Amino acid sequence: MSLITVGTMAFDAIETPFGKTDKIVGGSATYVAYAASNFVKPVQQISIIGYDFPQEELADMKSRGVEMDGVVVIPDKKSFFWSGRYHEDMNSRDTLITDLNVLADFDPKVPNSYQGAEFLMLGNLVPAVQMSVIKQLKQRPKLIVMDTMNFWMESALDDLKDVLKQVDMLMVNDAEARQLTGQFSLVKAARQIMTMGPKYLIIKKGEHGALLFHGDDVFYAPALPLEDVFDPTGAGDTFAGGFMGHLAKSGDISFENMKRGIIVGSAMASFCVEKFGPTRLKEVTRSEIDARIQQFKDLVSFEIELL
Amino acid sequence: MSLITVGTMAFDAIETPFGKTDKIVGGSATYVAYAASNFVKPVQQISIIGYDFPQEELADMKSRGVEMDGVVVIPDKKSFFWSGRYHEDMNSRDTLITDLNVLADFDPKVPNSYQGAEFLMLGNLVPAVQMSVIKQLKQRPKLIVMDTMNFWMESALDDLKDVLKQVDMLMVNDAEARQLTGQFSLVKAARQIMTMGPKYLIIKKGEHGALLFHGDDVFYAPALPLEDVFDPTGAGDTFAGGFMGHLAKSGDISFENMKRGIIVGSAMASFCVEKFGPTRLKEVTRSEIDARIQQFKDLVSFEIELL
Numbered sequence: 001m002s003l004i005t006v007g008t009m010a011f012d013a014i015e016t017p018f019g020k021t022d023k024i025v026g027g028s029a030t031y032v033a034y035a036a037s038n039f040v041k042p043v044q045q046i047s048i049i050g051y052d053f054p055q056e057e058l059a060d061m062k063s064r065g066v067e068m069d070g071v072v073v074i075p076d077k078k079s080f081f082w083s084g085r086y087h088e089d090m091n092s093r094d095t096l097i098t099d100l101n102v103l104a105d106f107d108p109k110v111p112n113s114y115q116g117a118e119f120l121m122l123g124n125l126v127p128a129v130q131m132s133v134i135k136q137l138k139q140r141p142k143l144i145v146m147d148t149m150n151f152w153m154e155s156a157l158d159d160l161k162d163v164l165k166q167v168d169m170l171m172v173n174d175a176e177a178r179q180l181t182g183q184f185s186l187v188k189a190a191r192q193i194m195t196m197g198p199k200y201l202i203i204k205k206g207e208h209g210a211l212l213f214h215g216d217d218v219f220y221a222p223a224l225p226l227e228d229v230f231d232p233t234g235a236g237d238t239f240a241g242g243f244m245g246h247l248a249k250s251g252d253i254s255f256e257n258m259k260r261g262i263i264v265g266s267a268m269a270s271f272c273v274e275k276f277g278p279t280r281l282k283e284v285t286r287s288e289i290d291a292r293i294q295q296f297k298d299l300v301s302f303e304i305e306l307l
Numbered sequence: 308m309s310l311i312t313v314g315t316m317a318f319d320a321i322e323t324p325f326g327k328t329d330k331i332v333g334g335s336a337t338y339v340a341y342a343a344s345n346f347v348k349p350v351q352q353i354s355i356i357g358y359d360f361p362q363e364e365l366a367d368m369k370s371r372g373v374e375m376d377g378v379v380v381i382p383d384k385k386s387f388f389w390s391g392r393y394h395e396d397m398n399s400r401d402t403l404i405t406d407l408n409v410l411a412d413f414d415p416k417v418p419n420s421y422q423g424a425e426f427l428m429l430g431n432l433v434p435a436v437q438m439s440v441i442k443q444l445k446q447r448p449k450l451i452v453m454d455t456m457n458f459w460m461e462s463a464l465d466d467l468k469d470v471l472k473q474v475d476m477l478m479v480n481d482a483e484a485r486q487l488t489g490q491f492s493l494v495k496a497a498r499q500i501m502t503m504g505p506k507y508l509i510i511k512k513g514e515h516g517a518l519l520f521h522g523d524d525v526f527y528a529p530a531l532p533l534e535d536v537f538d539p540t541g542a543g544d545t546f547a548g549g550f551m552g553h554l555a556k557s558g559d560i561s562f563e564n565m566k567r568g569i570i571v572g573s574a575m576a577s578f579c580v581e582k583f584g585p586t587r588l589k590e591v592t593r594s595e596i597d598a599r600i601q602q603f604k605d606l607v608s609f610e611i612e613l614l
Contacts, residue, residue, distance in 0.1 A: 185534055185535060188535075208512065211532060219607070220607055221609075225493055225525055227495060260609060264611075299526065299527045300526070300528075300607045302526070302566040303563070304570055304571075304604065
């Protein structure tokens with residue numbers, strides 16, 4: 001089944017305690033595409049880029065089954081650029097530069113060839129853009145998942161709430177879930193978010209794993225304890241790409257299959273952080289992915305008789 | 308099989324965002340005993356108390372199979388007292404008062420009736436006291452587990468390192484593992500600690516669960532996502548009590564059985580935080596424990612075919 005992914009295709013410059021990069025390719029839709037294309041074809045990209053986005057990168061994505069009909073190229077502007085520096089804990093970071101460039105004019109048009117897609121991943125963008133994509137779809141996807149961030153909660157909360165009413169799942173980190181609800185307890189935050197529209201909620205906790213909520217059901221997927229987190233940029237989007245890729249591949253949106261999707265997403269994210277940018281995602285093999293998923297099984301499996 | 312537990316039996320006064328208590332019974336050995344006695348008898352206590360420690364509390368523990376031959380009563384001094392205030396996140400707290408009282412003179416003598424115990428839990432105490440107990444045992448226990456804290460790393464590091472050489476397992480929280488090794492990565496910290504003596508390591512991460520390391524094996528037990536954490540005091544000791552109680556009951560110190568022990572410990576800790584002090588531990592029933600363990604199984608179980 002096909003997957004539409006809406007988000008940025010951009011440049012990042014990253015500093016971590018392990019090193020720094022010049023401008024490298026990044027953006028939420030880039031990470032989603034590289035992760036999801038391991039599992040499903042086509043991945044139908046909706047984004048906006050400038051004249052400077054590398055042709056080789058587009059060609060590489062296309063060769064992996066990523067369709068570019070929904071990617072607008074602005075010939076006289078630069079691509080979106082973000083620069084940041086991570087602290088030693090790798091969970092917090094300072095933004096050094098945000099150059100919107102082409103992103104300031106992003107008004108996505110869903111190509112006809114994308115109509116009928118069963119899965120939609122709305123990356124973190126201004127809520128009005130997320131809404132516009134939903135409205136343009138003639139047939140409602142089987143599953144609509146959205147990401148967002150604190151910035152939109154502060155600057156466009158009403159629009160954000162409108163989008164929430166239209167989606168099946170919200171995927172945010174723990175700080176964002178707390179900010180959106182004013183609840184410190186993630187269980188209470190989850191319950192409140194599930195009254196705002198989404199029937200499913202994934203709370204990402206970085207090195208502490210991820211929680212999936214649906215009604216009274218909860219699933220806790222750990223993150224793999226890693227020797228080094230080299231660069232966490234894109235890990236959340238890679239998680240989303242692995243999750244959506246697995247779901248779109250199987251077409252199964254049961255809670256049981258979402259659990260599997262979270263394990264697949266966590267495995268992909270664990271590769272993402274091993275090198276700068278999407279480098280590791282571009283070289284990872286199917287057998288490496290299998291081995292990583294097996295590590296997750298071993299990590300949490302236990303047998304216990306009730307007393 | 309029998310379990311010796313060494314630690315404090317004390318009073319706490321606690322403030323949390325949910326309320327505050329006057330002096331209530333606490334102390335590491337108290338929590339270990341209440342948790343472990345659900346699984347194994349006897350629990351053989353080594354501690355020191357003043358004239359003010361409640362007789363009813365001692366009687367209550369005895370009725371649960373906790374032996375008090377190793378608990379010294381100082382008739383003209385008060386019991387150890389700690390007072391603290393938790394922040395909203397419940398992971399950080401300020402110590403308001405620490406009155407050592409009887410603890411200043413703690414020089415434990417292992418009663419003859421305790422000799423031959425197969426399991427030893429060394430609660431967080433000055434390392435020299437932990438060492439003294441190990442030295443007094445005529446037969447080495449099957450498993451010696453120790454807790455410690457940052458204070459001893461700063462004030463008695465050499466003694467602490469000597470004790471580490473004598474134990475099978477260290478049980479600390481993530482901040483303590485990082486401080487002991489200077490490694491931010493818990494995987495690297497674990498590897499380093501396992502060269503310092505202990506062949507097993509448990510790193511407690513509070514609401515994010517616990518990690519068990521042994522050689523190249525890792526197990527990640529999540530914590531149950533809770534609606535409210537009412538009072539986290541004693542949760543770590545309760546975890547230790549459940550863990551050691553399960554191991555001592557079965558006599559099995561395999562890695563597989565330690566995984567089960569961690570689930571049992573996590574289940575007990577999830578009860579502990581529901582009310583102030585050990586209140587909830589004193590009323591919990593066997594069927595409640597069973598139901599809670601089942602919740603842990605449901606929380607992490609997934610089935611996945613490799614791709």
